[in-house]
Amino acid sequence: MPNSGVRSTDAEDRPLSPFASGQVPPGSVFLHSPFGGSYDSRYFGPLPADGILGLAASVFVLAP
Template identity: 55%
Template sequence: MTRRRCALTVFWVGAAAVTGLVALGYLGGLRINLTPSYPLGIWRIVPFDRKVAVGDLVMICPPPTSAFTLARLRGYLHSGLCPGWLSPLIKTVAATQGQRVEIAGSVSVDGVPLAGSELRAADGEGRALIPYAGGVVPLGHIFLHSDFAGSYDSRYFGPVPAAGVLGLAHPVLTIHP
């Protein structure tokens, strides 16, 4: 075997091994978070054995709406395997169906202020952020939040269908930037 052929064989075997490991990780529920809303790194999706509840840290596929298309165009979201080729989000459930969300300078749920929920008029590039109007979380929906000041969450896009929840988000190997 020539040296070139040997090098190509090693390259392709290595590429196949890496692809196989990535595929196994994906099938095993591993995902990579590259956004600052929660620690960067590898997270695992743990399937629910109960209903989604307030306080749950979840991984969710955003619905393919105009708000998320804009978020993708602005770079708030990466490409992924969720509908509309969006990446999943890691967020905390702040309200579930039937709860009242009020939006002023910050967010309140059923009259209780939500910590770290101050609204911003613009993103880091100076582009306008339009807040959600507020109201009662509809049947089958959840209101998502991250206390990271620059997070794109339900403060701006409103409640999302709970059917998009992939499971609980558990850190595997993460770093705090």
């Protein structure tokens, strides 16, 4: 997947620790964003699937 590498620090040079297990247990999901600086399951691990309320969608996007 594009931009799926793990960073060693965040944008403010604070250390990041990757999720070590590599396995997603049953009933859980692994959340990944294509944005390279995203703080997602690569770092905090899988989440319970029953905690997902829906899918976010852009309503208004203002380009710089």
